Amino acid sequence: MLSAFRSALATPDLRRKILFTLGILVLFRLGQTLPSPGVSYRNVQECIRLIEGSANQSVYSLINLLSGGALLQLSVFALGIMPYITASIIVQLLTVVIPRFEQLKKEGQSGQNKLTQYTRYLTVALAVLQSTGVVALAVRGQLLRNCDTTTYPIVPDSSVFNLVVIVITMTAGTAIIMWFGELITERGIGNGMSLLMFTSIAARLVPEGGNILRTQGGLVFAVVCVFGLAIITSVIFMEQGQRRVPVQYAKRMIGRRMYGGTSTYLPLKVNQSGVIPVIFASSLLYLPQLISQLAASPTGEPSTWKRLVDTYLVDQSSWVHISLYFLLIIFFAYFYVAITFNPDERADEMKKFGGFIPGIRPGRPTSEYLGFVLNRLTLPGSLYLGIIAILPNFFLDMTGQGQNQNFPFGGTAVLIMVGVGLDTVKQIESQLMQRNYEGFLR
Amino acid sequence: MKLFLQICLIASSVLLVLLVLLHRGRGGGLSSLFGGGMQSSLSGSTVVEKNLDRLTLFVAAIWVISAVGVGLLLKVS
Numbered sequence: 001m002l003s004a005f006r007s008a009l010a011t012p013d014l015r016r017k018i019l020f021t022l023g024i025l026v027l028f029r030l031g032q033t034l035p036s037p038g039v040s041y042r043n044v045q046e047c048i049r050l051i052e053g054s055a056n057q058s059v060y061s062l063i064n065l066l067s068g069g070a071l072l073q074l075s076v077f078a079l080g081i082m083p084y085i086t087a088s089i090i091v092q093l094l095t096v097v098i099p100r101f102e103q104l105k106k107e108g109q110s111g112q113n114k115l116t117q118y119t120r121y122l123t124v125a126l127a128v129l130q131s132t133g134v135v136a137l138a139v140r141g142q143l144l145r146n147c148d149t150t151t152y153p154i155v156p157d158s159s160v161f162n163l164v165v166i167v168i169t170m171t172a173g174t175a176i177i178m179w180f181g182e183l184i185t186e187r188g189i190g191n192g193m194s195l196l197m198f199t200s201i202a203a204r205l206v207p208e209g210g211n212i213l214r215t216q217g218g219l220v221f222a223v224v225c226v227f228g229l230a231i232i233t234s235v236i237f238m239e240q241g242q243r244r245v246p247v248q249y250a251k252r253m254i255g256r257r258m259y260g261g262t263s264t265y266l267p268l269k270v271n272q273s274g275v276i277p278v279i280f281a282s283s284l285l286y287l288p289q290l291i292s293q294l295a296a297s298p299t300g301e302p303s304t305w306k307r308l309v310d311t312y313l314v315d316q317s318s319w320v321h322i323s324l325y326f327l328l329i330i331f332f333a334y335f336y337v338a339i340t341f342n343p344d345e346r347a348d349e350m351k352k353f354g355g356f357i358p359g360i361r362p363g364r365p366t367s368e369y370l371g372f373v374l375n376r377l378t379l380p381g382s383l384y385l386g387i388i389a390i391l392p393n394f395f396l397d398m399t400g401q402g403q404n405q406n407f408p409f410g411g412t413a414v415l416i417m418v419g420v421g422l423d424t425v426k427q428i429e430s431q432l433m434q435r436n437y438e439g440f441l442r
Numbered sequence: 443m444k445l446f447l448q449i450c451l452i453a454s455s456v457l458l459v460l461l462v463l464l465h466r467g468r469g470g471g472l473s474s475l476f477g478g479g480m481q482s483s484l485s486g487s488t489v490v491e492k493n494l495d496r497l498t499l500f501v502a503a504i505w506v507i508s509a510v511g512v513g514l515l516l517k518v519s
Contacts, residue, residue, distance in 0.1 A: 034506075034509065034510070034513075035513055036509070036513075037447075037448070037451060037508075037509050037511075037512030037513050037516070038512065038516065039513075040516065041513070041517070076509055113466070120462075120463055121463065124459055124463065156516070161448070162448075164452075165448050165451060165452060165512075168451070168452050168455045168456070169451060169455055169505075169509060171455065171459060172454070172455035172456075172458045172459055172505060175458055175459045175462040175463070176458065176462065176502060176505075178462060179462045179465065179498065182465065
């Protein structure tokens with residue numbers, strides 16, 4: 001294991017790539033702590049300290065976790081990669097709805113490039129929207145809840161010009177993050193966007209762990225660590241699991257040479273959709289909450305609707321919230337697999353290159369078979385996703401804390417971290433293999 | 443001074459967004475986000491991309507300096 005690391009660093013090409021990636025990640029973290037111009041750093045820190053002292057958690061716990069705590073600090077990279085993720089989700093969904101997008105998706109590389117370009121435009125538009133929202137909430141004192149805006153003004157000089165400067169800066173920050181991600185993908189190692197996400201979550205790990213150690217003592221902390229390790233192991237086990245559908249290719253002559261005649265397999269992962277269903281479901285569940293908060297009148301009684309939302313959807317230990325979250329995850333798991341994996345297309349491709357699954361005729365029967373296998377395979381995959389995602393709600397329920405998804409050793413955070421980590425290690429390994437070294441994973 | 447820095451910030455921000463959008467997108471969308479596809483774009487960077495990189499870095503430096511500058515002015519006042 002360690003010698004593999006040494007040989008990875010001994011290869012000049014690979015070393016340059018790894019160092020480049022690390023350098024960008026350092027720049028990214030630095031930007032996350034740099035406060036936006038016009039935001040009072042001291043007051044923001046004071047407010048965050050107040051919030052962490054109390055049990056009250058903000059609405060944006062998951063989003064804050066994904067942005068590495070930068071959102072609540074209102075730093076220049078406050079939005080993190082959320083706009084990019086939202087934009088790609090939207091574009092991905094639109095490929096089903098808009099015929100032109102679907103056509104572009106089928107066009108191959110050039111169409112894909114066009115879709116990526118649309119995603120980037122949409123990211124900037126979303127960044128403007130979201131930063132405006134965040135700044136507006138911060139000025140009205142709703143971003144950091146139990147913090148008085150008169151004693152600790154987050155934005156001391158809240159003239160319109162000043163606010164516009166903050167919004168534009170945050171938008172540019174989002175653009176820079178996007179560029180960073182692309183640079184890592186292009187010249188570094190691994191997928192840039194997911195590595196950036198990994199970094200922000202990993203950055204929250206230590207403070208959150210310290211929080212548990214401080215408030216609940218060493219024993220609970222040890223138990224949590226053991227639980228975390230167990231969860232990580234099970235996630236790795238499930239992520240690596242795949243069904244290998246055997247595919248036989250027919251021999252054929254092209255010119256004077258013989259091609260094909262090999263038997264390979266079509267790998268179908270148990271969890272084909274990754275963590276995307278979890279992200280979809282949680283962002284959908286946050287919506288009513290956000291609306292009720294924005295629509296709340298500053299004084300007066302909360303409406304019936306708001307009370308319903310508060311008791312059933314906001315409260316993360318209520319059974320309605322948990323079961324709704326679970327069902328949504330299962331639904332989105334199937335939905336996303338249906339979008340990304342098209343059995344008809346696969347069967348067509350196989351037929352074109354002279355491949356077939358032994359015992360099944362090419363064409364329609366093959367696609368039916370693939371669909372059948374995939375549907376059966378997705379059931380345990382989606383159940384596993386749902387269970388891992390709602391796990392923290394359960395065992396924080398047992399300890400009686402009003403905590404939530406913010407908890408970094410279970411749920412969404414672990415799913416994302418393990419997924420990204422595995423992918424990156426695999427990429428480094430394939431680079432090592434090219435140079436005839438033995439890799440990390442055996 | 444502060445107004446000058448803020449105007450600098452706005453200008454560099456807008457420029458930065460435009461420059462980043464001019465780059466060729468390499469993100470690949472969501473499918474490759476979480477351990478999905480294994481696409482390898484082997485095409486090297488062109489001269490245009492290289493110059494664009496340099497220009498973006500330059501504007502980003504201005505952006506960072508003016509952002510830090512405005513923050514420092516706020517702290518002093």
